[in-house]
Amino acid sequence: MKLLIVIDSLGGGGAERSTQVLCEYLDKKGVSFEIVCLYFYPNGFHQEMIDKGYKITFLEKKSFFGQSMEIGEIISKGKFDLVHSILFKSNLRTRFAKTFTRFTHLESLVNTTYSKERKFDNKVNQNLLAIYKMVDKYTAKVFVDHFHSITNSVKNHYVEHLKINPKDITVVYRGREKLELDLDIRGKRDPNKFVLLNVARQDYQKGQIFLLQAMKKLKELGRTDIKLINIGVEGSETANLNRYVKDHNLNSTVEFAGFSNNVAEYFSIADVFIFSSLFEGLGGALIEAQSAGLPIITNDIEVLREVVQKDLNGLLVNIKETDQVVDAIIRLRESPELRKNFEKESLKNYQNKFKQETSNRNMLELYKRLC
Incomplete structure (x- = not known):
């Protein structure tokens, strides 16, 4: 099995930390994988992962379609058995990469993106969010083969808002190694x-x-x-x-x-x-x-x-x-x-x-x- 993981970045967030944890496990199990990041941020987990020999590609292009095309080229050349995208921007770009090449796409659902609370965030353009939701709803059904949700609550959120078939979503909780106190x-x-x-x-x-x-x-x-x-x-x-x-x-x-x-x-x-x-x-x-x-x-x-x-x-x-x-x-x-x-x-x-x-x-x- 050859796996490609696509994620926004390897900065210091929960999804990024979970990706690092998962990659360590895959490495121990002898699973072949590569990672694609949309962006590079100075703080985060990427250097630790590079030091362990993981292949990480940071995309050169910054536009939506430029990155979608670049992801498609990487998938086409790499002949991956499965592409797993994580986080909203990576999910959308990986979906549109299917217009350039064919692959099996697993997508992680890691947040309640359309929560009512987002209406109170003055940094969120509500009209733009509504457009994103329409695009998200349509492309999810057309381009994604299966979904992974990190909780039942998140699964229910997307069944409600994007009308995804519950049978197409598998719930796997995130895990962590036990944190040993000093x-x-x-x-x-x-x-x-x-x-x-x-x-x-x-x-x-x-x-x-x-x-x-x-x-x-x-x-x-x-x-x-x-x-x-x-x-x-x-x-x-x-x-x-x-x-x-x-x-x-x-x-x-x-x-x-x-x-x-x-x-x-x-x-x-x-x-x-x-x-x-x-x-x-x-x-x-x-x-x-x-x-x-x-x-x-x-x-x-x-x-x-x-x-x-x-x-x-x-x-x-x-x-x-x-x-x-x-x-x-x-x-x-x-x-x-x-x-x-x-x-x-x-x-x-x-x-x-x-x-x-x-x-x-x-x-x-x-x-x-x-x-």
Whole structure:
């Protein structure tokens, strides 16, 4: 079997991290594969993957049809048994590559693209999104052979919005290797400090502005013992987030640590993992947090109820309601026993649903079936 993976980039996001994890597994299993990236970003996983000998091609052309044609040329020359595209831009370009050559196309559905929440993102052109949806709906039926969805919630989203036949979608959860905490660092945590960790790029979708509003309220309550750390690449909301921190003098309780390849260090100092996404496909960082045995606070939306067990290993709140977020943070801060119970259940939930080996094995089985 010879596989081509097409993805927007190998920057520091959940889909990109999952692709890196999957490639490591395929390499160990002796599966021949190559990777095509639409774009190159300085921060991300690409260098680690290149150092391991993976063949990665960064497209030279930047226009939609130019990249579609270039992908078609790569597929034609490579004689691949299966082409697996990941993320929206790559999916559309790979579909149109079928106008240049023939191949079997597996497409990953990794987000709830047409969520109602997107209407509140002022950086999204709603008319253009409506056009994209029409194109997406038509070309999905014409060009894609099979779909992979990372959750049942995402599958249901596309069945509803694009009218895809449910039989044409296979659900395989993303998996992660168990994240091993640095026990030395964890043992030296200051008991007078309570650390909230958020891992996500700084975009509207990830909802960090609502975490900052909660931190402002905590400061007003005199809870300067609580600190928020965000790990993630800069994005469309970075300037707004930095401005909010400055305007409300939150520098002592909020830290933007940027992209990191050593997330275990940050998970080791964290007391609680807090996830504020307004819409999601799954939330890969949530899996890592559960594998590290952290208690969770997360937004109460359908897909995250599929990933986190409400009141068993996490508190689910309306992330836009500042008082709810603050109450959840203080509740876990003041309840060591509850945190301990949540820690055990987080690890159990990870082992039952999101182990890396299980996810990778199921993806390889899907590849073989389609080939």
